Amino acid sequence: xxxxxxxxxxxxxxxxxxxxxxxxxxxxxxxxxxxxxxxxxxxxxxxxxxxxxxxxxxxxxxxxxxxxxxxxxxxxxxxxxxxxxxxxxxxxxxxxxxxxxxxxxxxxxxxxxxxxxxxxxxxxxxxxxxxxxxxxxxxxxxxxxxxxxxxxxxxxxxxxxx
Numbered sequence: 556x557x558x559x560x561x562x563x564x565x566x567x568x569x570x571x572x573x574x575x576x577x578x579x580x581x582x583x584x585x586x587x588x589x590x591x592x593x594x595x596x597x598x599x600x601x602x603x604x605x606x607x608x609x610x611x612x613x614x615x616x617x618x619x620x621x622x623x624x625x626x627x628x629x630x631x632x633x634x635x636x637x638x639x640x641x642x643x644x645x646x647x648x649x650x651x652x653x654x655x656x657x658x659x660x661x662x663x664x665x666x667x668x669x670x671x672x673x674x675x676x677x678x679x680x681x682x683x684x685x686x687x688x689x690x691x692x693x694x695x696x697x698x699x700x701x702x703x704x705x706x707x708x709x710x711x712x713x714x715x716x717x
């Protein structure tokens with residue numbers, strides 16, 4: 556009996572247009588995941604919720620290891636592009652008094668441990684490069700953010716706990 560490939564689960568904000576939903580599903584499929592299960596958040600969310608635009612729950616270490624393989628370079632570039640487009644706020648229509656919204660990240664969540672990695676839309680290329688080599692066993696608590704000043708992925712909560 557063979558093990559089925561891991562499946563990604565996407566939880567999207569209601570504001571994500573159908574076109575971006577399709578791009579996200581295609582990006583994960585291009586990285587070797589079977590079609591993702593996609594759900595939308597409910598209208599009511601608590602004030603303590605992370606203001607993400609999309610949450611992907613998947614086996615993170617396998618996903619990150621796969622991103623570094625040469626065979627998936629094109630799919631990896633596509634994934635980075637989708638992250639940037641999805642997390643960027645929609646602009647109000649010209650001539651309207653639409654309220655400006657700030658960018659919201661995509662969050663990758665490890666299906667086994669619940670560890671979160673926050674992907675902001677303007678991450679530098681080096682952040683993605685370091686992400687592919689990241690050893691998640693070094694972290695106990697998330698979320699992980701890329702610290703541009705230190706040039707590394709870190710968990711402030713892990714560091715605070717010692």
